[in-house]
Amino acid sequence: QKAFLSTLNESERQTVLKPLLSTGWAMTEGRDAIQKNYQFTDFNQAFGFMTRVALKADKMDHHPEWFNVYNRIEITLSTHDCQGLSKRDIELAKFCDTLIKN
Ligand code: HBI
Numbered sequence: 001q002k003a004f005l006s007t008l009n010e011s012e013r014q015t016v017l018k019p020l021l022s023t024g025w026a027m028t029e030g031r032d033a034i035q036k037n038y039q040f041t042d043f044n045q046a047f048g049f050m051t052r053v054a055l056k057a058d059k060m061d062h063h064p065e066w067f068n069v070y071n072r073i074e075i076t077l078s079t080h081d082c083q084g085l086s087k088r089d090i091e092l093a094k095f096c097d098t099l100i101k102n
Pocket residue numbers: 061062063064078079080081082
């Protein structure tokens with residue numbers, strides 16, 4: 001679905017972005033992007049998380065920017081096609097958080 005993606009407008013930022021910022025997501029310095037750090041019990045758990053996010057990302061055709069070392073993952077979400085945050089970033093962020101059992 002190549003529907004033109006636009007960046008989130010101000011009201012969308014208040015309604016769908018803001019709640020994420022209170023669940024550990026933060027705006028990335030100098031970018032219209034959000035990022036979050038996850039820590040798992042071990043690499044096996046971390047990579048399992050990455051695997052599930054990767055499959056979702058490919059299904060969405062929307063891919064994360066991420067870094068992994070052992071049990072830690074730093075994930076950054078932004079939409080390259082519109083150089084900013086779009087609804088796809090919100091969807092993928094929420095998906096990531098559904099995978100975490102706290
Ligand atoms: N992932 N984060 C992100 N942003 C994009 O704009 C994007 C993507 N994955 C695939 C994709 N765009 C394709 O639609 C384009 O590369 C053609």
